[in-house]
Amino acid sequence: MDTTDNFDAFYTATSARVVHQVYAVCGDLGEAQDAVQEAYARAWIRWSRLSGYDDPEAWVRTVAWRLAANRWRSARRWLAARARLGPPVTAAGPTPDRVAVMTALHRLPEAQRRVVVLHYLCDLPVAEIAEATRMPAGTVKVYLARARTALACLLGTDDERKESDVSAHP
Incomplete structure (x- = not known):
């Protein structure tokens, strides 16, 4: 054997x-x-x-x-x-504002969302974002501007959103 x-x-x-x-x-x-x-x-x-x-x-x-x-x-x-x-610390659930921000971020195109997260949450300057994402710095700036505009519409108050909907559809 x-x-x-x-x-x-x-x-x-x-x-x-x-x-x-x-x-x-x-x-x-x-x-x-x-x-x-x-x-x-x-x-x-x-x-x-x-x-x-x-x-x-x-x-x-x-x-x-x-x-x-x-x-x-x-x-x-x-x-x-x-x-x-001792007993584990329980974390509070997400606030309504946090849920609204996350929902709005997920409605952005992926490239814009990535740039916004790197800039505002990771505190990276435009040059480092451009290097990390392999995008030109100008593209990063354009994505940031477009994302801010979209987020302003998505995160405005209910009254502001209704007004923008009415003004967008005469």
Whole structure:
């Protein structure tokens, strides 16, 4: 038998038993399966040496138990850290103004939206925007101007929008 067949036979003969043993120790079938799978993956890497052991299953079982224990320790440390930090801070939802701005931005053409975000949110000057987007500086300025005009219409008060709609359609 070659190495792969030898390992496959070992895995087939022992894996269910090792999963049950690790499950009995950790009490979580999913964790046991994950730990055993990782242990067999490590065994495969070392199979040329492990295959000569009197009981390679004992090696796999020990590694799986240690992996499961380490996961539980990590979970306990995480829970202890969360307890020290207190309850998570809840963030307030977006304000109506923020929703209006995001909605208006999404109504702009993508190139204009990118330029506006880079200029107003990232505080980049026109020259850096031109370099980052590979556009001429004049194009960046035109996009900014068009975007400001469009955003002014989109973000004006309801009365202003109604007036612009009436004046646009005589």
